[in-house]
Amino acid sequence: MRRTTGTRLGRGLGALIATATAAVGLAATPAAATPAAPVAGQTIQPGQTCTAADLGTRHPIIKSAEVAPTITHFKGWYVTQGSTGTQSVNTNVTETISVSVGLNGTVQGSFAVEALGSVGASLGLNVQVNYTQTSSTSKSISWNFFQPGYYGLYEGTKKVTGTYGSLNCNRSDAGGLKWTEGPDTGSYTTFTTLEEGAVRCEDKVPANSIMAKAQGLLDCGSPAATAKHAAGPVPSAKADQAKHDADNAATAAKATQNTKAAKAAPRAALDCQSAVYRIDVPGKPLNWSAPLLANDGIRLRESNFFSAHLDNWRLCNVTERNGVIEASLWNWGNGGCATIPANIANQEQAYLTTATCGEDDLQRFYIYRDVPGSSKIGLQNKYTGSMMGHDRYADGELIRQYSSGRQDGTGTYSLTGV
Numbered sequence: 001m002r003r004t005t006g007t008r009l010g011r012g013l014g015a016l017i018a019t020a021t022a023a024v025g026l027a028a029t030p031a032a033a034t035p036a037a038p039v040a041g042q043t044i045q046p047g048q049t050c051t052a053a054d055l056g057t058r059h060p061i062i063k064s065a066e067v068a069p070t071i072t073h074f075k076g077w078y079v080t081q082g083s084t085g086t087q088s089v090n091t092n093v094t095e096t097i098s099v100s101v102g103l104n105g106t107v108q109g110s111f112a113v114e115a116l117g118s119v120g121a122s123l124g125l126n127v128q129v130n131y132t133q134t135s136s137t138s139k140s141i142s143w144n145f146f147q148p149g150y151y152g153l154y155e156g157t158k159k160v161t162g163t164y165g166s167l168n169c170n171r172s173d174a175g176g177l178k179w180t181e182g183p184d185t186g187s188y189t190t191f192t193t194l195e196e197g198a199v200r201c202e203d204k205v206p207a208n209s210i211m212a213k214a215q216g217l218l219d220c221g222s223p224a225a226t227a228k229h230a231a232g233p234v235p236s237a238k239a240d241q242a243k244h245d246a247d248n249a250a251t252a253a254k255a256t257q258n259t260k261a262a263k264a265a266p267r268a269a270l271d272c273q274s275a276v277y278r279i280d281v282p283g284k285p286l287n288w289s290a291p292l293l294a295n296d297g298i299r300l301r302e303s304n305f306f307s308a309h310l311d312n313w314r315l316c317n318v319t320e321r322n323g324v325i326e327a328s329l330w331n332w333g334n335g336g337c338a339t340i341p342a343n344i345a346n347q348e349q350a351y352l353t354t355a356t357c358g359e360d361d362l363q364r365f366y367i368y369r370d371v372p373g374s375s376k377i378g379l380q381n382k383y384t385g386s387m388m389g390h391d392r393y394a395d396g397e398l399i400r401q402y403s404s405g406r407q408d409g410t411g412t413y414s415l416t417g418v
Contacts, residue, residue: 050169050177052370055378056387056411058166058404060115061181062122065162069213070095071242072134072194073155076218076234079145083231086144089153094217094239095246097159098133102186102385107131109348109386109403115164116190127160127190134194143198150234151198154214158192166385169378170323170368183324183366184385217242270337270357272316272330278303279313279329280414281393282376287311288399288413290331290338290354297351298338298399300390309333312418315367316357325367326382330357339363340401345384352388352399367415375414378405387411 044059073091101112107130116129134157141153168182195210201220205211217239279288281300289301290310303311310333318327329338336354339362344350357363361383370376379388386401389411405411 044167044179046167046179046181048179050179052177052374052376053409053412054169054177054179055368055370055376056389056405056409056413057378057407058111058168058182058380058385058387059179060111060118061165061167062115062118063163063165063185065119065123065160067123067125068159068161069156069208069210070097070159070191071154071156071210071214071217072097073139073141074214074217074236074239074242075141075153076236076239077151077153077198078231078234079148079151080231081148084145084148086142088140088142089233090138090140091153091155092138092239092243093136094243096134096136096250097157097189097191099128099131099190101164101188103346103383106346108346111166111385111403112188114404115188118164119160119162119188119190123160125158125160125192127192129190134191141196141198143196145198149200149202150218150220151200152214152218152236152239153196153198154210154217155194155196156210156214157194158210160190160192161188163187168324168366168368168380171371173323176371180322182368182380183321183326184380184382186385270316270328270330271318272314273318274314276312276314276332276418278311278416278418279379280416281390281410282412282414284393286393286395286397287416288313290334290336292334297353300393300395300397300399302395307333313338323369325369326364327367328357328363329365337363338365340381340384340386348386348403349391349400350384350386352401375416376412377415378412388413 071094074094075089075091077089099107101107101115113129116127120127139155141155143153163185165185166182167179169177170180172178197211199205199211199215201218205215217236219236219238281287285302286300287303288298288311289307290298301311310331312332314330314332315327316330318325331354334354337357338352339355340350341353342362345362364382366380366382368378381401384401386403387405388399389402389406390397390399402411
């Protein structure tokens with residue numbers, strides 16, 4: 001383990017001045033997309049004052065949003081003069097949409113729900129804010145056909161995608177604590193209420209609507225659409241191609257996620273600051289203590305003669321951007337680095353533990369600081385974006401991740417020099 005002999009972090013934490021956070025506008029969206037507007041009624045805004053109790057919390061900020069009509073089920077259907085009236089048509093899946101926030105392919109924790117709620121408010125749409133997905137199996141749609149013709153039977157929705165950032169409490173170079181945009185960002189997907197319908201080639205429909213999207217899947221002008229045809233299903237090459245494209249995109253996304261999860265983290269050559277710290281609960285005797293056993297987690301313990309340096313931490317490979325420190329937390333007692341276990345990293349309240357130090361974002365933490373002269377901090381995992389905290393103040397209580405942090409202030413700690 002190599003230690004630096006230059007600037008000590010003990011002095012650096014008190015002397016570093018946060019640089020101004022760059023203002024980030026909404027990301028550009030395609031011409032056909034609907035851009036996100038400022039969120040009406042959002043209580044937390046960049047630049048607003050926060051307190052030391054907020055150091056361990058975060059809130060979402062929506063950076064971009066795109067709204068695209070999407071058809072989830074479709075079937076071309078020919079109605080003859082003798083087959084008008086109500087019919088039940090078994091439609092085929094064209095695309096499956098899952099609600100997700102961040103890297104996990106699902107919705108975990110209050111931060112995700114708050115983010116999706118902000119999306120809906122900014123767009124004036126009623127979007128899904130909990131994990132769900134459209135049906136991945138064929139679906140029967142009943143429709144009353146009043147006149148003969150070539151129809152597209154569909155179920156569709158408005159698919160909403162975009163990116164988000166997070167607002168974190170941190171010291172400001174203007175003085176005091178302010179809500180500023182943190183380093184972590186991610187993407188989201190959700191959708192609006194599903195609608196069913198039927199549309200013909202000759203129907204006049206609103207542009208960029210779900211009905212217009214379904215009409216685009218009809219092979220209007222093809223022999224199948226214009227010639228005399230028996231009542232019943234009509235193949236649609238456009239619908240088949242749309243399903244093929246959607247399947248390919250979903251397969252590619254899953255392969256990318258699996259490849260990323262399978263990569264082993266190489267052992268890191270840490271450059272650790274010489275200063276040693278305890279991570280305390282402010283004003284109280286309990287602090288972070290690393291586990292002796294591999295299957296245990298970091299817990300709140302009181303330091304004593306038998307602590308064996310398990311309560312001693314160094315900050316390693318330290319960088320700083322826009323006033324936010326990024327570091328690995330190396331434990332003197334067991335030689336491991338603080339991390340969220342990879343197999344539960346997507347879970348709200350996953351526990352913090354230590355593992356062999358490696359080049360791994362699960363072992364990297366953003367540190368948000370109180371005003372100069374104060375040792376109070378908040379800690380955020382770089383990979384998951386979640387804040388560190390504990391459920392209750394008690395000896396042996398595990399340190400866990402909370403997507404929005406602990407709103408009661410139990411995610412604020414003190415970095416106390418030993």
